[in-house]
Amino acid sequence: MKRLKKQSYIFSAVLIVALFVLVTLISTTVFKRYHNQLLVLVCIHVVLAVALNVTVGCLGQIHLGHAGFMSLGAYAAGLFAKSGIMEPGIGEFLVGTVIACVVAVIVAIIVGIPALRLKGDYLAIITLAFGEIIRVLIEYFDFTGGAQGLSQIPRLSNPPFYLALTIVSIFIMFSVMTSRHGRVVLAIREDEIASDACGIDTTKAKVFAFALSACFAAVAGSMYAHHMGILSAKQFDYNYSINILVMVVLGGMGSFTGAIVSAIGLTVVPELLREFESYRMIVYSLALILIMIFRPQGLLGRKEFQVSKIIQYVTSRLGRNEVDHV
Amino acid sequence: MTFLLQLLNGLQLGSIFALIALGYTMVYGISKLINFAHGDILMWGGYIIYFTIPFFISMGLPLWLSVVPAILFCMALGGVIEKIAYKPLRNSPRIASLITAIGVSLLLQNIVMKYIGTGALTIPKIFKANPNLPVSVNFIITVVTTAVLLTLLMLYMNKSKYGKAILATSEDYDAARLVGINVNTSISLTFVIGSAVAAVGSLLYVAQYAQITPTMGSMLGIKAFVAAVLGGIGSIPGAVLGGFLLGIVENLTRAYISSQLADAFVFGILVVVLLVKPTGIFGKTMKEKV
Numbered sequence: 001m002k003r004l005k006k007q008s009y010i011f012s013a014v015l016i017v018a019l020f021v022l023v024t025l026i027s028t029t030v031f032k033r034y035h036n037q038l039l040v041l042v043c044i045h046v047v048l049a050v051a052l053n054v055t056v057g058c059l060g061q062i063h064l065g066h067a068g069f070m071s072l073g074a075y076a077a078g079l080f081a082k083s084g085i086m087e088p089g090i091g092e093f094l095v096g097t098v099i100a101c102v103v104a105v106i107v108a109i110i111v112g113i114p115a116l117r118l119k120g121d122y123l124a125i126i127t128l129a130f131g132e133i134i135r136v137l138i139e140y141f142d143f144t145g146g147a148q149g150l151s152q153i154p155r156l157s158n159p160p161f162y163l164a165l166t167i168v169s170i171f172i173m174f175s176v177m178t179s180r181h182g183r184v185v186l187a188i189r190e191d192e193i194a195s196d197a198c199g200i201d202t203t204k205a206k207v208f209a210f211a212l213s214a215c216f217a218a219v220a221g222s223m224y225a226h227h228m229g230i231l232s233a234k235q236f237d238y239n240y241s242i243n244i245l246v247m248v249v250l251g252g253m254g255s256f257t258g259a260i261v262s263a264i265g266l267t268v269v270p271e272l273l274r275e276f277e278s279y280r281m282i283v284y285s286l287a288l289i290l291i292m293i294f295r296p297q298g299l300l301g302r303k304e305f306q307v308s309k310i311i312q313y314v315t316s317r318l319g320r321n322e323v324d325h326v
Numbered sequence: 327m328t329f330l331l332q333l334l335n336g337l338q339l340g341s342i343f344a345l346i347a348l349g350y351t352m353v354y355g356i357s358k359l360i361n362f363a364h365g366d367i368l369m370w371g372g373y374i375i376y377f378t379i380p381f382f383i384s385m386g387l388p389l390w391l392s393v394v395p396a397i398l399f400c401m402a403l404g405g406v407i408e409k410i411a412y413k414p415l416r417n418s419p420r421i422a423s424l425i426t427a428i429g430v431s432l433l434l435q436n437i438v439m440k441y442i443g444t445g446a447l448t449i450p451k452i453f454k455a456n457p458n459l460p461v462s463v464n465f466i467i468t469v470v471t472t473a474v475l476l477t478l479l480m481l482y483m484n485k486s487k488y489g490k491a492i493l494a495t496s497e498d499y500d501a502a503r504l505v506g507i508n509v510n511t512s513i514s515l516t517f518v519i520g521s522a523v524a525a526v527g528s529l530l531y532v533a534q535y536a537q538i539t540p541t542m543g544s545m546l547g548i549k550a551f552v553a554a555v556l557g558g559i560g561s562i563p564g565a566v567l568g569g570f571l572l573g574i575v576e577n578l579t580r581a582y583i584s585s586q587l588a589d590a591f592v593f594g595i596l597v598v599v600l601l602v603k604p605t606g607i608f609g610k611t612m613k614e615k616v
Contacts, residue, residue, distance in 0.1 A: 115601075121420060129593035136590040140584070140590070238544070253421075279440065281436040286433060287429075292423075293426070
């Protein structure tokens, strides 16, 4: 088993490096400006969806304020980039992202400690309330540009870098959620009262998952700010949170692979079907209802794509063939 | 004097919140579901009023009669939504029904956006202004209608056979079924009554604000839900009290602090209430069963 895991890690790393090289080559030669934009948008949505999956899928609590935390990150990074403390570039991006994460995590802890004592529906509504409060406050204050929004943020146009950041983010979230701390979170999803009785500090674990979620929402926000160069609080409203929720629900609550696949799909497909744009939201909402009625676990359920499983499958097939030959 | 006027305006807004909150609180009480689509049912009621008003004008009838088709339509809509979207999910995890409710809300909004348009539509004056009165006609009609509907609803719930069945169902599904109550009928009836009350709310809303948009329901609905939580979810008088309080707070914030911050204050109240007394003013504390 150990060997399989090691194999799997090596194989994944090779695949990712190959993908990265491929994307770098394509994005500099074949891709047009439009495709590169789409690629960055896909990266942002993947990070958002995977981050929301930590709260909705792994912790099992509905979170309707995800866009609020994204906007916190976007504004923090945007304001840092505009302040001119550092020269625009990857270094400034990374420092800005760290600041964005710190801001989002602090807010998530302040919000989370009291809010996560509540369960289920109440948590959904309180996160919605916080998302709206964040939006209203950003629009109210002057240093954030008020209702006009924040513009002329130094832009960073480097799709391969965004892709690398996305892969690193997914890797961090995945390894945290499969670690000891992550399994505690999964236990709470399965049965909160039982895990409480087992001596798990449920509030702490919930706040931990919530803060992790907010942290990577802020990473996505920082990516968004540096990619677009302009921000307005209005876009990070309730509907944006719902769009991300649809990605998580469609892919399968609790499945990282599902969140990634559906985030890619739900970003690329609407772009391809531009002429049906006006039907998009109707289809989204119908999809939500139908999935919940007929396949509440989402397309992939809690399954993950694992290289080790494929290796196992292939080697077992090969092994059987050898036996056949003998 | 202006303070008193603001207070009365708040009371009027609060009455509309209260009527919507009634629907939320009843549905939550019986099926433990936050019906996110409730505000959008109200929005559809507004559109029905808009489209039937020309008919009432041509017939020379009073315009407020357009509430009748709106009520009928909303009752049907509420019933259909319950049958199609919520009934199959009655025994699934709460997260599934919550997401479905969000889906239904988005669906109702986007159908209107797609087929009618995203812009605001203007509705003619429904109640004639009377300069002899010290307060506006809209205010009197709104507050009186709310009071009458609340009384009727309380009487219905506590005295009639079906009302008692609804109360029993919301206490305990299985026990209600054991004593011969048709649980499905009770739940459908709750949705239908809630939607009818929402339709009355939409008349009062358009009488005051004179315009409708496809998205007006979602924010109104969320605020009404805050009112329901504030009063104690599941409690009918709680919903009305919560609605009044919320309307007054929102209006006073708009008038004296900042119109931009009004929403932040409304949600701030929700946060404080949930943290201090999650069951609300009239709510009962429930023990979680293992």
